[in-house]
Amino acid sequence: RPVLVLFRDDFRLTDNPALHAACATGQPVLCATVQDEACMPGGVIGWWLAQAAQALTTALHNYGGPLLAPHGETLPVVLDLVKSFQVTDVFWNRRYDPTGTKIDTDLKAALTEHGVTVHSLSARLLHEPWAVRTGAGQPYRIFTAWWRAARELGDPGRPLPAPPTIEFAPIPKPFKKNLAPAALLQPTLPNDATEAKKYWPCSEEDARTSLDNFLEDTLEQYETSRDRPDQEGTSGLSPYLRAGLISPRQVWHAARQAQARSGDHANTEKFLSELCWRDFGWMQLFYQPDMPTRNLRSEFDQMPWQNDAEAFTAWKEGRTGYPLVDAGMRELLATGTMHNRVRMVVASFLTKHLLTDWRKGERWFYERLVDADPALNAMNWQWCAGTGIDASPWFRIFNPVGQSEKFDPSGAYIRTWVPELTALPDKLIHTPWKIDAALSRHLRFVPGTTYPHPIVDLKQARAIALESYKNLKTV
Numbered sequence: 001r002p003v004l005v006l007f008r009d010d011f012r013l014t015d016n017p018a019l020h021a022a023c024a025t026g027q028p029v030l031c032a033t034v035q036d037e038a039c040m041p042g043g044v045i046g047w048w049l050a051q052a053a054q055a056l057t058t059a060l061h062n063y064g065g066p067l068l069a070p071h072g073e074t075l076p077v078v079l080d081l082v083k084s085f086q087v088t089d090v091f092w093n094r095r096y097d098p099t100g101t102k103i104d105t106d107l108k109a110a111l112t113e114h115g116v117t118v119h120s121l122s123a124r125l126l127h128e129p130w131a132v133r134t135g136a137g138q139p140y141r142i143f144t145a146w147w148r149a150a151r152e153l154g155d156p157g158r159p160l161p162a163p164p165t166i167e168f169a170p171i172p173k174p175f176k177k178n179l180a181p182a183a184l185l186q187p188t189l190p191n192d193a194t195e196a197k198k199y200w201p202c203s204e205e206d207a208r209t210s211l212d213n214f215l216e217d218t219l220e221q222y223e224t225s226r227d228r229p230d231q232e233g234t235s236g237l238s239p240y241l242r243a244g245l246i247s248p249r250q251v252w253h254a255a256r257q258a259q260a261r262s263g264d265h266a267n268t269e270k271f272l273s274e275l276c277w278r279d280f281g282w283m284q285l286f287y288q289p290d291m292p293t294r295n296l297r298s299e300f301d302q303m304p305w306q307n308d309a310e311a312f313t314a315w316k317e318g319r320t321g322y323p324l325v326d327a328g329m330r331e332l333l334a335t336g337t338m339h340n341r342v343r344m345v346v347a348s349f350l351t352k353h354l355l356t357d358w359r360k361g362e363r364w365f366y367e368r369l370v371d372a373d374p375a376l377n378a379m380n381w382q383w384c385a386g387t388g389i390d391a392s393p394w395f396r397i398f399n400p401v402g403q404s405e406k407f408d409p410s411g412a413y414i415r416t417w418v419p420e421l422t423a424l425p426d427k428l429i430h431t432p433w434k435i436d437a438a439l440s441r442h443l444r445f446v447p448g449t450t451y452p453h454p455i456v457d458l459k460q461a462r463a464i465a466l467e468s469y470k471n472l473k474t475v
């Protein structure tokens with residue numbers, strides 16, 4: 001009798017504890033991904049997860065077996081598989097989002113009632129949400145304290161190898177219609193994001209290549225290069241981590257090995273701490289499942305957001321007249337990603353200069369990001385807006401011009417995404433409205449026509465933002 005492995009956001013063979021444990025039983029293995037609409041996001045991330053399921057299908061095929069991809073609600077679909085194949089055990093890697101947790105809890109109860117043994121394993125994070133706690137047994141509220149406590153637990157366990165072979169259970173005829181790739185639902189990308197395909201090859205090997213290249217070429221400068229959108233200064237791993245094409249343990253231990261080779265300390269530690277923000281975000285979502293929709297600091301419930309529809313559209317389309325903001329928003333539309341520093345700048349600009357509710361920005365990012373992650377997106381938006389628990393204070397308002405001059409000094413990043421500014425000299429590229437009449441004629445660059453005028457006055461908008469918050473505190 002076979003055992004069943006369920007794949008969800010962990011579309012990999014290496015360091016997959018559920019698959020590993022299933023193979024270790026010595027029984028035939030049935031691999032499945034249930035296409036349950038309750039767990040399938042739309043937008044670019046929906047497309048990316050479907051690509052990842054496709055990549056897993058190919059990887060399993062190379063092992064000589066199939067991936068079942070039945071559609072429907074998880075509970076009845078899995079019960080049907082279990083009965084039809086006379087499955088003895090079901091294996092999965094744990095989820096921590098509210099929908100996934102509820103489905104898995106109900107499923108475990110139903111399977112147990114049917115005499116099936118459930119094995120739920122830890123694979124998604126380095127530290128599960130409840131693993132790192134304060135002395136009083138509470139979840140941490142501050143990352144640095146969490147990180148200090150997490151470090152004391154030592155390095156996480158080593159990643160598991162891919163199974164050498166898999167003995168697949170035979171698939172009877174009535175189930176052949178459920179076989180991937182034919183059975184995989186293929187969400188269509190929003191039309192103007194089809195370009196994302198060019199930027200994101202999707203397989204475990206591609207994830208590993210990104211990691212290896214990063215460790216080889218970039219890790220040693222990570223502390224400074226991570227803030228430079230004009231350089232390839234980060235790992236580019238977030239979409240692969242999101243779909244589980246690579247595990248955080250693989251990333252952690254590969255970075256440690258690179259550290260041992262180079263003797264570098266500061267850059268590796270910085271990188272590992274960034275990787276751990278991922279765990280911290282998931283810990284926050286686990287304990288505050290409404291984090292994507294609720295101000296964690298309730299005084300912000302009184303914030304007089306202006307929510308100007310035209311300004312929001314200009315922000316989404318990269319037409320605010322602030323080059324760094326527009327470059328980031330256009331990068332997002334084209335590639336499904338945006339550099340972290342620029343994510344912070346555009347989020348600060350939307351919430352503070354445009355006084356737009358952070359939840360609108362959070363939703364737009366979630367629709368468009370190839371790494372859209374319910375915990376990390378919500379935590380970071382709340383961080384930028386100042387509404388989160390360990391957040392940047394409201395009065396820290398990024399100046400998009402200052403940030404641009406500091407982190408994209410030659411304007412290389414801006415030129416990549418805002419081609420109408422290409423001809424401007426480096427100094428003017430951050431403030432195109434300051435061009436003088438003679439140069440404007442010479443370059444045929446007409447402020448307001450070639451490129452939009454700034455949609456807000458930074459000084460005035462900043463004063464309004466600060467005043468709004470001051471009034472809030474006295475409510």
Ligand code: FAD
Pocket residue numbers: 226234235236237238239241242274275276277278281338339340341343344347365369371372373374376377378380381384
């Ligand atoms: P690297 O610098 O190479 O970092 C390695 C890994 O560490 C990342 O892949 C990621 O898993 C983790 N990490 C790095 N920075 C952060 C961070 N600030 N918070 C949590 N984890 C981090 N990241 C997502 O994966 N999904 C999102 O939906 C998301 N939304 C964001 C929204 C806003 C407003 C902001 C400011 C940040 C958001 N981030 C999100 C975090 C960060 O921007 C991305 O993780 C990072 O840009 C990914 O690039 P990288 O893999 O090259 O990062």
